[in-house]
Amino acid sequence: MMSSLPGVPLFQLYGENHAWPGTDLLHCESIPARSRLHHWEIKPHRHAKLFQLLYVQRGQAQVEIEGKRSEICEAAIQVVPPLTVHGFRFSADIQGHVLTFGTALVADLEQRLGAPLAVLASATCYPLGSDRHRLHALIDTLQQEYQGNAPSRAAMLQALVTALMVWISRRQQSGQLPRNRDERDRQLLGRYLRLVEAHYREHLSVDTFAARLGVSSLRLNQLCRDLAGQSALQVVHQRLLLEARRNLVYTRMSIGQLSDSLGFSDPTYFARFFKRLSGQTPKGYRQSARHAPA
Incomplete structure (x- = not known):
């Protein structure tokens, strides 16, 4: 638990200890872009005010969440809420993306959807199943928009992220009460x-x-x-x-x-x-x- 891990580093974005980068409320990058620099391993850490989605398209990912380990061996999206101690180890053939949201973007999404995004409060893995091709196209488009500067870029990013949140929310199981302090x-x-x-x-x-x-x-x-x-x-x-x-x-x-x-x-x-x-x-x-x- 977090209270028993006082030495766990508190990062803003992986190992970057400076403030949230620039003015964007969304960060999107491929898994290999950063994990390759760390020999395919991201050691346990946490983020104070950032929500993350780990999208595994193919390859394998060993996920450690609050000291519990699991493996992702199929196309899936892993939700990582703020303050959750997490680490990853990837296979060298890993393909996918990491999406990071600021709290301001989450609040905007909740306003658009008219309800709290409870799905982002639980560290849950959602296999894509038969939707994997549709989700890959959505996230690939999101990555291209994020890297580009086409007209109405912000509006397009908001629409794509909203569609992604709706998909994850539909997959969410019934909510549970907090289990511990x-x-x-x-x-x-x-x-x-x-x-x-x-x-x-x-x-x-x-x-x-x-x-x-x-x-x-x-x-x-x-x-x-x-x-x-x-x-x-x-x-x-x-x-x-x-x-x-x-x-x-x-x-x-x-x-x-x-x-x-x-x-x-x-x-x-x-x-x-x-x-x-x-x-x-x-x-x-x-x-x-x-x-x-x-």
């Missing part, structure tokens, strides 16, 4: 992350968030530090920073307009906030992003 803690953190996603622009206090979750602010802070490696307030600040970065890159909003849209009362305070967390001024970040290679 670790699982309850992970679900509580998940509830907090969803609450932050809905209200981060309002700059609510940690006490307010804790009250809405029915726990003390001390409990919420301890939970976030233990499982996410950040305080409850830092979780909110990182979500504000992500949205600020996205708007600086993808919109023409002035700094003042962006400050207002994110709930800051003073653009000067917003600029100080942004520089403290990112090391750059909002204007400097926008300029460097525009001159960065595609």
Whole structure:
């Protein structure tokens, strides 16, 4: 269990300890692209605020989830929720992809589907069976869209990911109650992350968030530090920073307009906030992003 594995590394994206890359809320790459660099083995680790789908098209994958090992020997999708300790060992002929979602994308998908994506809360493997050709075409198209820059790329990615989530949700078995304290803690953190996603622009206090979750602010802070490696307030600040970065890159909003849209009362305070967390001024970040290679 996670509480008995204090040495398990907490990664953002495999071994990358920096923040969620860029402004995309989705990351997609082939399994060989990264696992080949690590001799076909990804050692046990966990992610604080990232959901992952391991899509095995062909080949074999040995999966370790919370200390339990299993093998994937057929086309399948393995769900890996945030904070789940997991590791993989692949055969050299492995083919497939790893899809990684930020919590903001999951919240957007839930809004589109009109229901919580409970399927992402359980580390379950879903064999593709007779749907394997259809799912391969869907995920292959998603990978091509992700790597490209065609018009309406974001809309197409959202549609493809939504279709994938609908397929997995239809395969999900009936839900189960949390089995132990670790699982309850992970679900509580998940509830907090969803609450932050809905209200981060309002700059609510940690006490307010804790009250809405029915726990003390001390409990919420301890939970976030233990499982996410950040305080409850830092979780909110990182979500504000992500949205600020996205708007600086993808919109023409002035700094003042962006400050207002994110709930800051003073653009000067917003600029100080942004520089403290990112090391750059909002204007400097926008300029460097525009001159960065595609």
